[in-house]
Amino acid sequence: MQTSDLDDLLALAAMHPPAPSAALMNRVTADALALQPQSLTVSRAAVARPGLWSRLVELLGGPAAMAGVTSAALFGIALGYLDPTTVDILALGQGVDQAETEAVDFFPSVDFLMTEG
Secondary structure, three states, X not given: OOHHHHHHHHHXXXXXXXXXXXXXXXXXXXXXXXXXXXXXXXXXXXXXXXXXXXXXXXXXXXXXHHHHHHHHHXXXXXXXXXXXXXXXXXXXXXXXXXXXXXXXXXXXXXXXOOOOO
16 A cells, blocks of 8 residues: 555545434433533522612622721711811811920810710
């Protein structure tokens, strides 16, 4: 057998590829379907609806954003009730002598939240 004979034989085989039998294709398909993940059936009663606070936290951007919003709100409330001289100290000492800023009492009394102005 010559090399050209082998090339001719392979070219003839390539022109007419064998088709798989129907039984083989059925077995392959059955094996593939057996390995597929099964779908989950979820009843509507089993799904719990998130609460009001969970929805509010997600609406504002999640727990990290909520922490930032909360700390900004608390800081704003504290600045609203603090003494004007304390606000000047927090604004880098504009209009306050350096002697006054050495001992700063940010919350001068316990009842500062109950007093006006």
